[in-house]
Amino acid sequence: MSSGTVIAIAIPVLIALAAVVGFTSLRRRDAQGLGHLSRETRKRDAGAMTVTAASDEAKELERSVALARVTADVAIPEPALPEEWTPPDPEEVGVTRRQFLNRASITLMTMGLSAFGAANIAFLWPRPTGGFGSKVKIGTISSVNDLISSSSPAANFSYFSEAQTYLQPFPMDSETQQAAEAVYSGAILDGIKMGYVALWQKCPHLGCKVPVCGTSQWFECPCHGSQYNRVGEKKVGPAPRGMDRFPVIIDGDKVIIDTGSPTQGPPIGTDTTGQGLEGPHCA
Ligand code: FES
Incomplete structure (x- = not known):
């Protein structure tokens, strides 16, 4: 058989086979798409049918158990009364928050009132005697004169810190005594x-401590x-008067300064001793 004959036979055979295969696949696709469920759907439906049957059985079982309970002689307990x-x-409980707050506020209030009362009593309590503001014993007449x-602090001046005072000698001649009496x-x-x-150490201008000047012999x-001169009478400056002063008390041979009774210094222009500058100024 020649090759041309073989080809002439093979071509119609192949065409026929291709036609058969195409027709078969078309039929299967039609069968799957029209009215036929997929395999997964069919499996799910089968499972649902099984569950429905099982739930029906469970309901039947529950119904029979409930019926058995009702018909059985079961004692129902009485409800318990509230305690x-x-x-x-x-x-056992200890301190509650309310108790704690009440006690804390009462304690704080008591402490505050106690402190306030103590401060008032301390303010009103009489000062101890002996310090500045009371009668201060500064020594004997001879010790004062020695000073x-x-x-120290300069000749003709004596200073007593406990009385904040300069105790100065006052000329005893009749002329100065007469001027002083005036x-x-x-x-x-x-x-x-x-x-x-x-003489109080405090300057009557604005309250500075006034030092002595040994050369001028003035304050x-x-x-x-x-x-001010040696007895505290104002000479120059803005002070409104002479140096303020305290009473001097001689008790036996004791010299006492009553710092609780200050007296204002003499007015400007007072010059009972006529003491002028005795040397250069210090300030
Ligand atoms: S305080 Fe002494 S002059 Fe002013």
């Missing part, structure tokens, strides 16, 4: 007649330049 409330033991004649009075004049004048305030 009567008894308050808890405070010792006046020494060079200006001073009361306890201040009594001290002058005994030969002393007690010279370094703050604003007020100057």
Whole structure:
């Protein structure tokens, strides 16, 4: 058989086979798409049918058990009565928050009132005697005179820190005593007649401590330049008067300065001793 014959036979055979295969596949696709369920759907439906049957069986079982309960002679317990409330033991419970806050506020209020009362009592309590503001014993007449004649703080000046006072000698001649009587009075004049004048260290201008100047023999305030002679009478500066002073008391041989009774210094222009500058100024 020649090759041309073979080809002539093979071509129609192949065409026929291809036609058969195509027709078969078309039929299968039609069968799957029209009216036929997929394999998964069919499997799910089968499972659902099984569950429905099982739930029917379970319901039937429950119904039979409930029927058996109703028909059986089962004792139903009486409902229990509520227990009567008894308050808890405070010792067991301890301190409640309300108790704690009440006690804390009462304690704080008591402490505050106590402190306020103590401060008031301390304010009203009489000051102890012996310090500044009361009668201060500064020594004997001889010890005071010794200090006046020494060079501390300067010759003719004596300072007593416990009384914040310069105790100065006052000339005892009749002329100065007469001049003093014209200006001073009361306890201040009594001290002058005994030969002393007690000058408060505080400057009557603005309150600086006034030091002495050994060369000028005056008090010279370094703050604003007020100057006073040896018995505290104002010479120059802005001070409104002479140095303030205290009464001097001689008790036996004791010298006492009453720092609780200050007296204002003499007015500007007072010059009972006529003491001028005795040397250069310090301030
Ligand atoms: S305080 Fe002494 S002069 Fe002013």
